[in-house]
Amino acid sequence: SGSGSGSGSGWDDGGADPGDVALLLLSGGTTGLPKLIPRTHDDYAYNARACAQVCALDSETVYLAVLPIGFNFTFACPGVLGTLMAGGTVVVAPDPSPQTAFALVERERVTLTSLTPPLVPHWTDEAASGSWGLGSLTLVQVGGARLPEDQARTLGPALGVTVQQVFGMAEGLINLTRLDDPEDLVCATQGRPVSPDDEVLVVDSDGRPVPDGTPGELLTRGPYTLRGYYRAEEHNRTAFTPDGYYRSGDVVRRLPTGHLVVVGRIKDQINRGGEKIAAVEVEEQLLTHPAITAAALVGVPDERWGERSVAFVVCAGAAPGAREVAAHLKERGLAGYKTPDEIVRVPGLPLTAVGKVDKAALAQELLRR
Incomplete structure (x- = not known):
């Protein structure tokens, strides 16, 4: 590396300021x-x-x-x-x-x-x-x-x-x-x-x-x-x-x-008939079911409720049915309106480049169905 603009190397230190x-x-x-x-x-x-x-x-x-x-x-x-x-x-x-x-x-x-x-x-x-x-x-x-x-x-x-x-x-x-x-x-x-x-x-x-x-x-x-x-x-x-x-x-x-x-996130909330559902709360409760290894909750437009909730789940072995999931969440103390309206089993959740669940991709997948 050169020692400055006069070194003949073509390198110019540029005088960067710490606040730049x-x-x-x-x-x-x-x-x-x-x-x-x-x-x-x-x-x-x-x-x-x-x-x-x-x-x-x-x-x-x-x-x-x-x-x-x-x-x-x-x-x-x-x-x-x-x-x-x-x-x-x-x-x-x-x-x-x-x-x-x-x-x-x-x-x-x-x-x-x-x-x-x-x-x-x-x-x-x-x-x-x-x-x-x-x-x-x-x-x-x-x-x-x-x-x-x-x-x-x-x-x-x-x-x-x-x-x-x-x-x-x-x-x-x-x-x-x-x-x-x-x-x-x-x-x-x-x-x-x-x-x-x-x-x-x-x-x-x-x-x-x-x-x-x-x-x-x-x-x-x-x-x-x-x-x-x-x-x-x-x-x-x-x-x-x-x-x-x-x-x-x-x-x-x-x-x-x-x-x-x-x-x-403020934007990661589902407004179901005026009731606000924090996705992370439902996801954490879904993960307490022994068959569910990963979960993501997304909201999709709904004529009756404004938005309804869809849970994408990854399962080890047989997937639990919707009634079994609802009973499990009720037993965990989750309010009834927070129970997912639909359960979709997937082999894996899509991730962004930095390892976060890509909920935009999941929502797009639902809209394509």
Whole structure:
């Protein structure tokens, strides 16, 4: 590399300022059109460094990237950047299958990796075979979507690791459970903000703060959260409050400890005859049925109800009938109007490039039928 524009190499350092845009990330886009998120050199470096400190990374850390590195979670929470900033080593897996990953854990003495919830059952099942040497692995992060509590409780013992839930957004705010959090907080919450300077408000539909424990929209501002989407002036007028809080679109409950419990997305709600159904709540209850290994609830237009709910389920063995599912959900205490109007068995759920369930694809599939 050249030492400057006068070196004869053709290299020009360019004089970048720490506050300049370093990269443009894409918003998730699972419920709408993705937008460009400008992240600056200083805010993104802080993002990675703060996460690395919470995760106690050092020069002995070996991070296994099983999800795409272009995913904010894999890149900087603490991910690749945080590991390299701590002087550690990064190993890149060609695919996220447990067979591939476990072989790399054995060979490279991996200490840390990051998963999305759809991968967790496959990893715990493969670990149960007992033929892998996973002793070096100490911390497994799970993020990108809410991890069902029962899966959170089985993952740690299955892999012999500490589990860390991560709830973040490419727009900025990152929440992590702490390494010394009690099990109930690790398994039942999605963490608390990584920075003491992160500001969080949970508000009702009129923008008024709600008490702890009450669901509301998450608003945030802080040292590494964006101030506006790239070239999106019209969208920015509604995406931010007048005093600069970013409207995340996430519905959460905040505990007195500061930990957040993700209830769902505002847009991931089904309005059935005026009753609001949070998809994530129904999905978690469906997963408690012993035959159901994966589930996704989507809303489709309906003349009578406005919207009706359709549950796509992946099953191990024989699929339960609609009546059996309804009885199971009733036994679990789910309100009757939240019971799916239709159950569709599928061999697998479509995923986006970063491992989230692609509900837009499922909705399109229903409309094509």
